[in-house]
Amino acid sequence: MTEAAETRGSAVGRVGGRKRQVFLAVGGLFWTWLLARWAYHNTLLDGLLTAVGLPDVLRSDLGVSQREPWLPADWFAGVAANLATDAGGVSVLVVDPLVWLFELAALAAESEPALAAGAFLTVYLTVLSMFFGLFIAVPAAVTRIYGGPISSRISLAYTELIRGTPLLAQLFFFYFGLPLAGFISGFRVMEVSGMPRAAAVVAIVAFTINSSAYQAEYIRAALQSVDPGQLTAARSVGLSRLQGIRHVVLPQGLRYAIPGWTNEFVYLLKYSSLAAFITVPELFRRARNIGSDTFQFTDIYLIVGLLYLALVITTAMLMNRLERRVTIPGVGMPAGRD
Protein backbone atom coordinates (compact mmCIF):
# COMPACT_ATOMS: atom_id res chain seq x y z
CA MET A 1 0.00 0.00 0.00
CA THR A 2 1.34 3.44 -0.87
CA GLU A 3 1.96 5.89 1.89
CA ALA A 4 -0.86 8.20 0.83
CA ALA A 5 -3.37 5.38 0.73
CA GLU A 6 -2.14 4.18 4.09
CA THR A 7 -2.68 7.54 5.77
CA ARG A 8 -6.07 8.00 4.18
CA GLY A 9 -7.01 4.47 5.15
CA SER A 10 -6.04 4.92 8.74
CA ALA A 11 -7.97 8.17 8.88
CA VAL A 12 -11.21 6.38 7.99
CA GLY A 13 -11.38 3.69 10.55
CA ARG A 14 -11.19 4.07 14.21
CA VAL A 15 -11.70 0.34 14.04
CA GLY A 16 -8.13 -0.82 13.80
CA GLY A 17 -6.25 -3.53 11.84
CA ARG A 18 -7.83 -6.94 11.40
CA LYS A 19 -11.28 -5.86 12.59
CA ARG A 20 -11.31 -3.10 10.03
CA GLN A 21 -10.40 -5.48 7.23
CA VAL A 22 -13.24 -7.82 8.17
CA PHE A 23 -15.55 -4.80 8.27
CA LEU A 24 -14.50 -3.64 4.83
CA ALA A 25 -14.69 -7.15 3.39
CA VAL A 26 -18.23 -7.71 4.67
CA GLY A 27 -19.30 -4.25 3.54
CA GLY A 28 -17.68 -4.81 0.16
CA LEU A 29 -19.48 -8.14 -0.30
CA PHE A 30 -22.79 -6.60 0.71
CA TRP A 31 -22.48 -3.76 -1.76
CA THR A 32 -21.15 -5.99 -4.53
CA TRP A 33 -24.23 -8.13 -4.11
CA LEU A 34 -26.56 -5.10 -4.10
CA LEU A 35 -24.96 -3.42 -7.09
CA ALA A 36 -24.82 -6.65 -9.08
CA ARG A 37 -28.47 -7.23 -8.31
CA TRP A 38 -29.43 -3.70 -9.27
CA ALA A 39 -27.57 -3.97 -12.55
CA TYR A 40 -29.12 -7.39 -13.16
CA HIS A 41 -32.64 -6.00 -12.81
CA ASN A 42 -32.03 -2.77 -14.60
CA THR A 43 -34.20 -2.53 -17.69
CA LEU A 44 -32.21 0.46 -18.91
CA LEU A 45 -28.92 -1.40 -18.74
CA ASP A 46 -30.54 -4.43 -20.33
CA GLY A 47 -31.85 -2.28 -23.17
CA LEU A 48 -28.40 -0.79 -23.71
CA LEU A 49 -26.70 -4.19 -23.86
CA THR A 50 -29.34 -5.50 -26.26
CA ALA A 51 -28.85 -2.42 -28.40
CA VAL A 52 -25.14 -3.15 -28.80
CA GLY A 53 -25.87 -6.72 -29.76
CA LEU A 54 -25.70 -8.46 -26.40
CA PRO A 55 -29.25 -9.70 -25.76
CA ASP A 56 -30.19 -11.76 -22.72
CA VAL A 57 -27.12 -10.88 -20.72
CA LEU A 58 -29.20 -9.39 -17.93
CA ARG A 59 -32.51 -10.65 -16.63
CA SER A 60 -34.53 -7.51 -16.30
CA ASP A 61 -37.70 -9.36 -17.14
CA LEU A 62 -37.28 -11.52 -14.07
CA GLY A 63 -40.12 -11.10 -11.61
CA VAL A 64 -38.70 -10.22 -8.22
CA SER A 65 -40.71 -12.93 -6.53
CA GLN A 66 -39.19 -15.58 -8.78
CA ARG A 67 -36.31 -17.41 -7.24
CA GLU A 68 -33.01 -17.74 -8.98
CA PRO A 69 -32.34 -21.22 -10.35
CA TRP A 70 -28.72 -21.11 -9.22
CA LEU A 71 -29.49 -20.31 -5.59
CA PRO A 72 -29.78 -23.46 -3.42
CA ALA A 73 -33.00 -22.44 -1.65
CA ASP A 74 -34.53 -25.87 -2.22
CA TRP A 75 -31.45 -27.62 -0.93
CA PHE A 76 -31.49 -25.56 2.32
CA ALA A 77 -35.20 -26.27 2.72
CA GLY A 78 -34.63 -29.98 2.08
CA VAL A 79 -31.91 -30.20 4.71
CA ALA A 80 -34.15 -28.45 7.20
CA ALA A 81 -37.03 -30.84 6.45
CA ASN A 82 -34.82 -33.91 6.73
CA LEU A 83 -33.35 -32.78 10.01
CA ALA A 84 -36.78 -32.06 11.40
CA THR A 85 -38.15 -35.52 10.56
CA ASP A 86 -35.09 -37.59 11.37
CA ALA A 87 -32.62 -36.12 13.83
CA GLY A 88 -30.72 -39.43 14.15
CA GLY A 89 -30.91 -39.38 17.91
CA VAL A 90 -29.21 -35.99 18.33
CA SER A 91 -30.69 -33.82 21.08
CA VAL A 92 -33.47 -31.43 20.02
CA LEU A 93 -31.50 -28.65 21.68
CA VAL A 94 -28.97 -28.98 18.85
CA VAL A 95 -31.29 -29.99 16.05
CA ASP A 96 -33.96 -27.32 16.48
CA PRO A 97 -31.58 -24.36 16.08
CA LEU A 98 -30.00 -26.13 13.10
CA VAL A 99 -33.38 -26.63 11.48
CA TRP A 100 -34.16 -22.98 12.05
CA LEU A 101 -30.84 -21.88 10.56
CA PHE A 102 -31.41 -23.91 7.39
CA GLU A 103 -34.94 -22.59 7.11
CA LEU A 104 -33.59 -19.09 7.49
CA ALA A 105 -30.99 -19.70 4.78
CA ALA A 106 -33.65 -21.10 2.48
CA LEU A 107 -35.84 -18.06 3.02
CA ALA A 108 -32.91 -15.70 2.48
CA ALA A 109 -31.93 -17.41 -0.76
CA GLU A 110 -35.51 -17.41 -1.95
CA SER A 111 -36.29 -13.80 -1.13
CA GLU A 112 -32.90 -12.35 -1.99
CA PRO A 113 -33.84 -10.95 -5.46
CA ALA A 114 -36.93 -9.27 -4.02
CA LEU A 115 -35.05 -7.82 -1.07
CA ALA A 116 -32.31 -6.44 -3.33
CA ALA A 117 -34.94 -4.72 -5.46
CA GLY A 118 -36.52 -3.34 -2.30
CA ALA A 119 -33.18 -2.12 -0.98
CA PHE A 120 -32.68 -0.29 -4.26
CA LEU A 121 -35.86 1.70 -3.73
CA THR A 122 -35.01 2.33 -0.09
CA VAL A 123 -31.62 3.77 -1.01
CA TYR A 124 -33.12 5.64 -3.95
CA LEU A 125 -35.85 7.26 -1.82
CA THR A 126 -33.43 8.19 0.94
CA VAL A 127 -30.61 9.59 -1.14
CA LEU A 128 -32.87 11.65 -3.40
CA SER A 129 -34.93 12.99 -0.49
CA MET A 130 -31.82 13.97 1.45
CA PHE A 131 -30.36 15.63 -1.63
CA PHE A 132 -33.47 17.62 -2.57
CA GLY A 133 -34.17 18.34 1.08
CA LEU A 134 -30.78 20.01 1.44
CA PHE A 135 -31.79 22.61 -1.13
CA ILE A 136 -34.77 23.58 1.02
CA ALA A 137 -32.95 23.18 4.33
CA VAL A 138 -30.06 25.57 3.67
CA PRO A 139 -32.22 28.57 2.68
CA ALA A 140 -34.66 27.74 5.50
CA ALA A 141 -31.85 27.69 8.07
CA VAL A 142 -30.30 30.88 6.70
CA THR A 143 -33.61 32.78 6.72
CA ARG A 144 -34.33 31.50 10.19
CA ILE A 145 -31.13 33.05 11.53
CA TYR A 146 -30.49 35.99 9.26
CA GLY A 147 -33.93 36.72 7.85
CA GLY A 148 -36.17 39.59 8.81
CA PRO A 149 -38.95 39.22 11.38
CA ILE A 150 -41.41 37.92 8.79
CA SER A 151 -39.21 35.59 6.76
CA SER A 152 -37.59 34.05 9.82
CA ARG A 153 -41.04 33.36 11.26
CA ILE A 154 -42.17 31.74 8.04
CA SER A 155 -39.11 29.52 8.20
CA LEU A 156 -39.82 28.72 11.85
CA ALA A 157 -43.45 27.91 11.07
CA TYR A 158 -42.38 25.61 8.24
CA THR A 159 -39.92 23.61 10.31
CA GLU A 160 -42.23 23.40 13.32
CA LEU A 161 -45.22 22.35 11.22
CA ILE A 162 -43.26 19.60 9.51
CA ARG A 163 -41.44 18.43 12.62
CA GLY A 164 -44.60 18.63 14.68
CA THR A 165 -46.69 16.26 12.56
CA PRO A 166 -46.17 12.54 11.98
CA LEU A 167 -44.29 11.54 8.87
CA LEU A 168 -46.92 8.91 8.12
CA ALA A 169 -49.63 11.58 8.24
CA GLN A 170 -47.60 13.67 5.78
CA LEU A 171 -47.23 10.70 3.45
CA PHE A 172 -50.98 10.01 3.56
CA PHE A 173 -51.71 13.69 3.05
CA PHE A 174 -49.70 13.76 -0.16
CA TYR A 175 -50.79 10.36 -1.39
CA PHE A 176 -54.47 10.20 -0.44
CA GLY A 177 -55.20 13.84 0.39
CA LEU A 178 -53.72 15.54 -2.64
CA PRO A 179 -54.25 13.80 -5.96
CA LEU A 180 -50.49 13.99 -6.38
CA ALA A 181 -50.05 10.44 -7.64
CA GLY A 182 -52.57 10.94 -10.45
CA PHE A 183 -50.96 14.23 -11.32
CA ILE A 184 -47.50 12.67 -11.49
CA SER A 185 -48.71 9.70 -13.54
CA GLY A 186 -49.86 12.22 -16.15
CA PHE A 187 -46.27 13.08 -17.03
CA ARG A 188 -44.83 11.33 -20.07
CA VAL A 189 -41.48 10.70 -18.31
CA MET A 190 -43.20 8.25 -16.03
CA GLU A 191 -43.49 5.89 -18.98
CA VAL A 192 -39.73 5.73 -19.40
CA SER A 193 -38.39 2.48 -18.11
CA GLY A 194 -36.32 2.75 -14.98
CA MET A 195 -38.48 5.50 -13.51
CA PRO A 196 -40.14 4.52 -10.26
CA ARG A 197 -43.89 4.44 -10.04
CA ALA A 198 -45.94 7.46 -9.11
CA ALA A 199 -46.25 6.34 -5.49
CA ALA A 200 -42.47 6.36 -5.15
CA VAL A 201 -42.37 9.92 -6.49
CA VAL A 202 -45.01 10.96 -3.97
CA ALA A 203 -42.88 9.36 -1.26
CA ILE A 204 -39.83 11.31 -2.45
CA VAL A 205 -41.82 14.55 -2.31
CA ALA A 206 -43.04 13.82 1.21
CA PHE A 207 -39.64 12.65 2.47
CA THR A 208 -37.93 15.64 0.87
CA ILE A 209 -40.22 18.04 2.70
CA ASN A 210 -39.98 16.12 5.94
CA SER A 211 -36.22 15.75 5.94
CA SER A 212 -35.72 19.35 4.85
CA ALA A 213 -37.25 20.50 8.14
CA TYR A 214 -34.97 18.27 10.20
CA GLN A 215 -31.94 19.12 8.11
CA ALA A 216 -32.78 22.81 8.51
CA GLU A 217 -32.68 22.43 12.28
CA TYR A 218 -29.32 20.66 12.22
CA ILE A 219 -27.93 23.27 9.86
CA ARG A 220 -29.35 26.13 11.90
CA ALA A 221 -27.63 24.84 15.02
CA ALA A 222 -24.40 24.44 13.07
CA LEU A 223 -24.57 27.94 11.60
CA GLN A 224 -25.19 29.39 15.04
CA SER A 225 -22.01 27.78 16.29
CA VAL A 226 -19.97 29.77 13.77
CA ASP A 227 -18.34 32.69 15.56
CA PRO A 228 -20.40 35.82 14.75
CA GLY A 229 -17.08 37.68 14.45
CA GLN A 230 -16.57 35.81 11.17
CA LEU A 231 -19.48 37.57 9.52
CA THR A 232 -18.41 40.89 11.01
CA ALA A 233 -14.97 40.37 9.53
CA ALA A 234 -16.47 39.52 6.14
CA ARG A 235 -18.57 42.67 6.24
CA SER A 236 -15.61 44.78 7.29
CA VAL A 237 -13.85 43.76 4.07
CA GLY A 238 -16.82 45.05 2.11
CA LEU A 239 -18.72 41.83 1.47
CA SER A 240 -22.49 42.15 1.59
CA ARG A 241 -24.42 40.17 4.19
CA LEU A 242 -25.41 37.57 1.61
CA GLN A 243 -21.84 37.27 0.30
CA GLY A 244 -20.58 36.90 3.84
CA ILE A 245 -23.09 34.16 4.59
CA ARG A 246 -22.31 32.36 1.34
CA HIS A 247 -18.53 32.59 1.43
CA VAL A 248 -17.75 32.61 5.14
CA VAL A 249 -20.59 31.36 7.35
CA LEU A 250 -21.92 28.50 5.21
CA PRO A 251 -18.56 26.86 4.37
CA GLN A 252 -17.81 26.69 8.08
CA GLY A 253 -21.33 25.95 9.32
CA LEU A 254 -21.98 23.14 6.87
CA ARG A 255 -18.85 21.43 8.10
CA TYR A 256 -20.18 21.59 11.65
CA ALA A 257 -23.49 20.20 10.35
CA ILE A 258 -22.11 16.92 9.01
CA PRO A 259 -22.57 14.83 12.20
CA GLY A 260 -26.18 15.98 12.60
CA TRP A 261 -26.75 15.51 8.93
CA THR A 262 -25.47 11.92 9.17
CA ASN A 263 -27.98 11.37 11.94
CA GLU A 264 -30.82 12.57 9.73
CA PHE A 265 -29.57 10.38 6.88
CA VAL A 266 -29.65 7.32 9.11
CA TYR A 267 -33.11 8.21 10.41
CA LEU A 268 -34.50 8.66 6.93
CA LEU A 269 -33.03 5.34 5.76
CA LYS A 270 -35.20 3.65 8.35
CA TYR A 271 -38.22 5.94 8.19
CA SER A 272 -38.38 5.44 4.42
CA SER A 273 -39.99 2.13 5.38
CA LEU A 274 -43.18 4.12 5.95
CA ALA A 275 -43.46 4.38 2.16
CA ALA A 276 -44.65 0.78 2.36
CA PHE A 277 -48.00 2.15 3.53
CA ILE A 278 -48.52 3.99 0.26
CA THR A 279 -47.69 0.90 -1.82
CA VAL A 280 -44.07 1.72 -2.62
CA PRO A 281 -42.34 -1.67 -2.93
CA GLU A 282 -39.28 -0.74 -0.91
CA LEU A 283 -37.37 -3.00 1.42
CA PHE A 284 -39.86 -3.16 4.27
CA ARG A 285 -42.88 -3.71 2.03
CA ARG A 286 -41.14 -6.56 0.25
CA ALA A 287 -40.35 -8.15 3.59
CA ARG A 288 -43.91 -7.77 4.78
CA ASN A 289 -45.25 -9.34 1.60
CA ILE A 290 -42.84 -12.25 1.82
CA GLY A 291 -43.87 -12.70 5.43
CA SER A 292 -47.52 -12.85 4.43
CA ASP A 293 -46.74 -15.45 1.77
CA THR A 294 -44.58 -17.72 3.88
CA PHE A 295 -45.77 -16.95 7.43
CA GLN A 296 -42.10 -16.76 8.42
CA PHE A 297 -42.49 -13.27 9.86
CA THR A 298 -39.76 -13.57 12.49
CA ASP A 299 -37.25 -14.84 9.97
CA ILE A 300 -37.92 -12.31 7.23
CA TYR A 301 -37.91 -9.36 9.64
CA LEU A 302 -34.63 -10.63 11.06
CA ILE A 303 -33.14 -10.73 7.57
CA VAL A 304 -34.50 -7.34 6.62
CA GLY A 305 -33.29 -5.90 9.91
CA LEU A 306 -29.77 -7.04 9.07
CA LEU A 307 -30.06 -5.39 5.66
CA TYR A 308 -31.11 -2.07 7.21
CA LEU A 309 -28.25 -2.39 9.69
CA ALA A 310 -25.78 -2.90 6.85
CA LEU A 311 -27.14 0.14 5.01
CA VAL A 312 -26.97 2.29 8.13
CA ILE A 313 -23.43 1.24 9.01
CA THR A 314 -22.13 1.88 5.51
CA THR A 315 -23.81 5.29 5.50
CA ALA A 316 -22.21 6.19 8.80
CA MET A 317 -18.82 5.06 7.54
CA LEU A 318 -19.14 7.06 4.33
CA MET A 319 -20.20 10.19 6.18
CA ASN A 320 -17.38 9.76 8.63
CA ARG A 321 -15.02 9.61 5.71
CA LEU A 322 -16.59 12.70 4.15
CA GLU A 323 -16.24 14.57 7.44
CA ARG A 324 -12.56 13.77 7.67
CA ARG A 325 -12.02 14.61 4.06
CA VAL A 326 -13.41 18.14 4.32
CA THR A 327 -11.84 18.87 7.67
CA ILE A 328 -9.79 22.04 7.86
CA PRO A 329 -7.47 22.66 10.79
CA GLY A 330 -9.43 24.63 13.33
CA VAL A 331 -12.81 24.14 11.65
CA GLY A 332 -15.42 21.44 12.01
CA MET A 333 -13.54 18.92 14.04
CA PRO A 334 -12.43 20.29 17.37
CA ALA A 335 -9.26 18.73 18.69
CA GLY A 336 -9.94 15.95 21.11
CA ARG A 337 -13.16 14.74 19.56
CA ASP A 338 -11.42 11.56 18.58
Add this chain to the structure above:
Amino acid sequence: MSLLRIENVDKSYGDEDVLHDVSFAMETQDVEVIVGPSGSGKSTLLRCVNRLTEIDSGAIYLNDEEIHSLDENELRRRVGMVFQDFSLFAHLTARGNITLGLREVLELPKEEAVAKADDYLDRVGLADQGDSYPAELSGGQQQRVGIARALAMDPDLLLFDEPTSALDPELIGDVLRVMNDLAEEGMTMLCVTHEMGFARSAASTVTFLDEGRIVERGPPEQLFENPEHDRTNAFLGELSGLH
Protein backbone atom coordinates in the same frame (compact mmCIF):
# COMPACT_ATOMS: atom_id res chain seq x y z
CA MET B 1 -10.39 68.89 3.30
CA SER B 2 -9.95 66.30 5.96
CA LEU B 3 -9.79 62.61 5.19
CA LEU B 4 -11.98 61.80 8.18
CA ARG B 5 -14.11 64.26 10.08
CA ILE B 6 -16.18 63.22 13.06
CA GLU B 7 -18.71 65.78 14.24
CA ASN B 8 -20.66 65.72 17.48
CA VAL B 9 -21.18 61.99 17.48
CA ASP B 10 -23.43 60.51 20.14
CA LYS B 11 -24.06 56.83 20.69
CA SER B 12 -25.83 54.98 23.43
CA TYR B 13 -26.84 51.39 24.04
CA GLY B 14 -30.14 51.68 25.84
CA ASP B 15 -29.62 53.91 28.86
CA GLU B 16 -25.89 53.67 28.67
CA ASP B 17 -24.12 56.57 26.96
CA VAL B 18 -21.14 55.19 25.10
CA LEU B 19 -20.05 58.20 23.06
CA HIS B 20 -20.88 61.73 23.93
CA ASP B 21 -20.36 64.67 21.59
CA VAL B 22 -17.18 63.28 20.05
CA SER B 23 -15.58 65.46 17.36
CA PHE B 24 -12.19 65.38 15.69
CA ALA B 25 -10.62 65.34 12.26
CA MET B 26 -7.78 63.43 10.62
CA GLU B 27 -5.75 64.37 7.57
CA THR B 28 -4.34 61.97 5.01
CA GLN B 29 -1.25 60.17 6.35
CA ASP B 30 -2.16 60.96 9.95
CA VAL B 31 -1.73 58.26 12.55
CA GLU B 32 -4.23 58.83 15.29
CA VAL B 33 -3.92 56.79 18.47
CA ILE B 34 -6.88 56.59 20.83
CA VAL B 35 -6.22 55.58 24.41
CA GLY B 36 -8.55 55.29 27.34
CA PRO B 37 -9.77 52.93 30.05
CA SER B 38 -11.86 49.95 29.07
CA GLY B 39 -15.48 50.87 28.52
CA SER B 40 -14.54 54.36 27.44
CA GLY B 41 -16.04 53.87 23.97
CA LYS B 42 -12.85 53.49 21.92
CA SER B 43 -13.93 50.37 20.04
CA THR B 44 -17.42 51.70 19.52
CA LEU B 45 -15.95 54.84 17.97
CA LEU B 46 -13.97 52.74 15.49
CA ARG B 47 -16.99 50.65 14.62
CA CYS B 48 -19.01 53.79 13.98
CA VAL B 49 -16.50 54.85 11.35
CA ASN B 50 -17.07 51.77 9.18
CA ARG B 51 -20.71 51.47 10.25
CA LEU B 52 -20.44 48.13 11.98
CA THR B 53 -22.26 50.23 14.57
CA GLU B 54 -24.63 53.06 13.68
CA ILE B 55 -24.35 56.41 15.44
CA ASP B 56 -27.39 58.02 17.12
CA SER B 57 -26.64 61.60 16.12
CA GLY B 58 -23.87 63.69 14.66
CA ALA B 59 -22.08 63.11 11.38
CA ILE B 60 -18.99 61.35 10.05
CA TYR B 61 -17.37 62.43 6.80
CA LEU B 62 -14.90 60.45 4.73
CA ASN B 63 -13.29 62.69 2.10
CA ASP B 64 -16.11 65.15 2.73
CA GLU B 65 -18.75 62.56 1.98
CA GLU B 66 -21.14 61.76 4.79
CA ILE B 67 -20.66 58.02 5.36
CA HIS B 68 -24.39 57.35 5.62
CA SER B 69 -24.82 58.61 2.09
CA LEU B 70 -22.38 55.95 0.88
CA ASP B 71 -23.23 52.34 0.23
CA GLU B 72 -22.05 50.56 3.37
CA ASN B 73 -20.14 47.91 1.44
CA GLU B 74 -18.35 50.63 -0.54
CA LEU B 75 -17.57 52.47 2.71
CA ARG B 76 -16.08 49.32 4.23
CA ARG B 77 -14.05 48.72 1.12
CA ARG B 78 -12.50 52.15 1.66
CA VAL B 79 -12.09 51.79 5.43
CA GLY B 80 -10.20 48.62 6.39
CA MET B 81 -10.36 47.10 9.84
CA VAL B 82 -7.99 45.02 11.92
CA PHE B 83 -9.53 43.17 14.88
CA GLN B 84 -8.35 42.44 18.36
CA ASP B 85 -9.12 38.72 17.94
CA PHE B 86 -7.76 38.74 14.34
CA SER B 87 -11.08 37.36 12.99
CA LEU B 88 -9.43 35.57 10.10
CA PHE B 89 -11.79 33.41 8.04
CA ALA B 90 -11.12 30.09 9.74
CA HIS B 91 -11.85 27.91 6.70
CA LEU B 92 -9.55 29.80 4.34
CA THR B 93 -5.78 29.77 4.01
CA ALA B 94 -3.81 32.94 4.65
CA ARG B 95 -3.90 33.58 0.91
CA GLY B 96 -7.61 32.75 0.70
CA ASN B 97 -8.34 35.24 3.47
CA ILE B 98 -6.90 38.00 1.32
CA THR B 99 -8.25 36.89 -2.06
CA LEU B 100 -11.86 36.58 -0.87
CA GLY B 101 -12.36 40.33 -0.71
CA LEU B 102 -10.32 40.92 -3.85
CA ARG B 103 -12.40 38.42 -5.80
CA GLU B 104 -15.86 39.17 -4.41
CA VAL B 105 -15.68 42.89 -3.72
CA LEU B 106 -13.09 44.24 -6.14
CA GLU B 107 -13.96 41.47 -8.62
CA LEU B 108 -10.37 40.89 -9.64
CA PRO B 109 -9.62 37.86 -11.83
CA LYS B 110 -8.26 34.90 -9.91
CA GLU B 111 -4.60 35.10 -10.98
CA GLU B 112 -4.46 38.81 -10.25
CA ALA B 113 -6.03 38.34 -6.81
CA VAL B 114 -3.58 35.56 -5.95
CA ALA B 115 -0.60 37.60 -7.12
CA LYS B 116 -1.78 40.58 -5.10
CA ALA B 117 -2.40 38.44 -2.02
CA ASP B 118 1.08 36.94 -2.21
CA ASP B 119 2.51 40.40 -2.62
CA TYR B 120 0.81 41.63 0.56
CA LEU B 121 1.76 38.47 2.46
CA ASP B 122 5.34 39.24 1.50
CA ARG B 123 4.98 42.80 2.79
CA VAL B 124 3.98 41.56 6.24
CA GLY B 125 6.78 38.99 6.22
CA LEU B 126 4.65 35.89 5.62
CA ALA B 127 5.52 35.05 2.02
CA ASP B 128 6.00 31.38 2.96
CA GLN B 129 2.71 31.00 4.85
CA GLY B 130 0.23 31.49 2.01
CA ASP B 131 -1.09 27.94 2.24
CA SER B 132 -1.39 27.83 6.03
CA TYR B 133 -4.77 27.89 7.73
CA PRO B 134 -5.29 30.37 10.57
CA ALA B 135 -5.24 27.59 13.16
CA GLU B 136 -1.74 26.70 11.95
CA LEU B 137 -0.39 30.21 12.48
CA SER B 138 0.76 31.94 15.66
CA GLY B 139 -1.24 34.87 16.95
CA GLY B 140 1.29 37.35 15.64
CA GLN B 141 1.24 35.74 12.21
CA GLN B 142 -2.55 35.70 12.18
CA GLN B 143 -2.68 39.37 13.00
CA ARG B 144 -0.24 40.17 10.21
CA VAL B 145 -2.50 38.26 7.80
CA GLY B 146 -5.35 40.35 9.19
CA ILE B 147 -3.44 43.51 8.38
CA ALA B 148 -2.56 42.23 4.90
CA ARG B 149 -6.21 41.35 4.31
CA ALA B 150 -7.33 44.88 5.16
CA LEU B 151 -4.45 46.48 3.29
CA ALA B 152 -5.00 44.55 0.07
CA MET B 153 -8.36 46.22 -0.41
CA ASP B 154 -6.44 49.46 -0.95
CA PRO B 155 -8.31 51.41 1.73
CA ASP B 156 -8.15 55.18 2.35
CA LEU B 157 -8.09 54.57 6.08
CA LEU B 158 -7.19 51.62 8.30
CA LEU B 159 -8.84 51.05 11.66
CA PHE B 160 -6.94 49.06 14.30
CA ASP B 161 -8.98 47.78 17.22
CA GLU B 162 -6.44 46.84 19.92
CA PRO B 163 -4.44 44.77 17.41
CA THR B 164 -1.89 43.53 19.92
CA SER B 165 -3.83 43.05 23.14
CA ALA B 166 -4.66 39.40 22.43
CA LEU B 167 -1.03 38.55 21.70
CA ASP B 168 1.69 37.06 23.84
CA PRO B 169 4.30 39.70 24.66
CA GLU B 170 6.98 38.14 22.46
CA LEU B 171 4.68 38.20 19.43
CA ILE B 172 3.70 41.87 19.69
CA GLY B 173 6.93 43.13 18.16
CA ASP B 174 6.33 41.68 14.69
CA VAL B 175 2.89 43.25 14.48
CA LEU B 176 4.10 46.63 15.71
CA ARG B 177 6.93 46.55 13.18
CA VAL B 178 4.40 46.10 10.38
CA MET B 179 2.28 48.93 11.78
CA ASN B 180 5.33 51.20 12.04
CA ASP B 181 6.25 50.43 8.44
CA LEU B 182 2.74 51.31 7.35
CA ALA B 183 2.86 54.59 9.23
CA GLU B 184 6.17 55.46 7.57
CA GLU B 185 4.77 54.62 4.16
CA GLY B 186 2.06 57.18 4.78
CA MET B 187 -0.95 54.97 5.50
CA THR B 188 -3.69 56.83 7.32
CA MET B 189 -4.39 54.92 10.50
CA LEU B 190 -6.85 55.23 13.35
CA CYS B 191 -5.63 52.98 16.15
CA VAL B 192 -7.05 51.97 19.47
CA THR B 193 -4.01 50.63 21.28
CA HIS B 194 -2.21 50.75 24.57
CA GLU B 195 1.19 50.31 23.00
CA MET B 196 2.74 53.53 24.23
CA GLY B 197 5.98 52.86 22.37
CA PHE B 198 4.06 52.77 19.12
CA ALA B 199 2.10 55.90 20.06
CA ARG B 200 5.32 57.80 20.82
CA SER B 201 7.15 56.75 17.68
CA ALA B 202 4.38 56.66 15.07
CA ALA B 203 1.40 58.72 16.21
CA SER B 204 0.79 62.18 14.87
CA THR B 205 -1.94 62.75 17.43
CA VAL B 206 -3.02 60.97 20.59
CA THR B 207 -6.57 61.23 21.91
CA PHE B 208 -7.52 60.34 25.45
CA LEU B 209 -11.11 59.12 25.64
CA ASP B 210 -12.86 58.61 28.96
CA GLU B 211 -16.51 57.77 29.57
CA GLY B 212 -17.38 58.48 25.98
CA ARG B 213 -15.86 61.96 25.89
CA ILE B 214 -12.63 63.28 24.50
CA VAL B 215 -10.75 64.48 27.56
CA GLU B 216 -7.62 65.61 25.85
CA ARG B 217 -6.05 65.47 22.41
CA GLY B 218 -2.63 66.48 21.14
CA PRO B 219 0.74 65.41 19.77
CA PRO B 220 2.21 62.46 21.70
CA GLU B 221 5.03 64.47 23.30
CA GLN B 222 2.58 66.95 24.74
CA LEU B 223 0.12 64.36 25.97
CA PHE B 224 2.73 62.08 27.47
CA GLU B 225 5.09 64.70 28.95
CA ASN B 226 2.75 67.48 29.78
CA PRO B 227 -0.90 66.47 30.03
CA GLU B 228 -3.39 69.20 30.88
CA HIS B 229 -5.80 67.01 32.76
CA ASP B 230 -5.24 65.05 35.93
CA ARG B 231 -7.28 62.17 34.56
CA THR B 232 -5.00 61.86 31.56
CA ASN B 233 -2.01 61.92 33.81
CA ALA B 234 -3.46 59.30 36.12
CA PHE B 235 -4.42 56.97 33.28
CA LEU B 236 -1.07 57.27 31.50
CA GLY B 237 0.68 56.75 34.81
CA GLU B 238 -1.24 53.53 35.32
CA LEU B 239 -0.38 52.37 31.81
CA SER B 240 3.32 53.02 32.16
CA GLY B 241 3.19 51.27 35.50
CA LEU B 242 1.93 48.21 33.68
CA HIS B 243 4.50 48.26 30.93
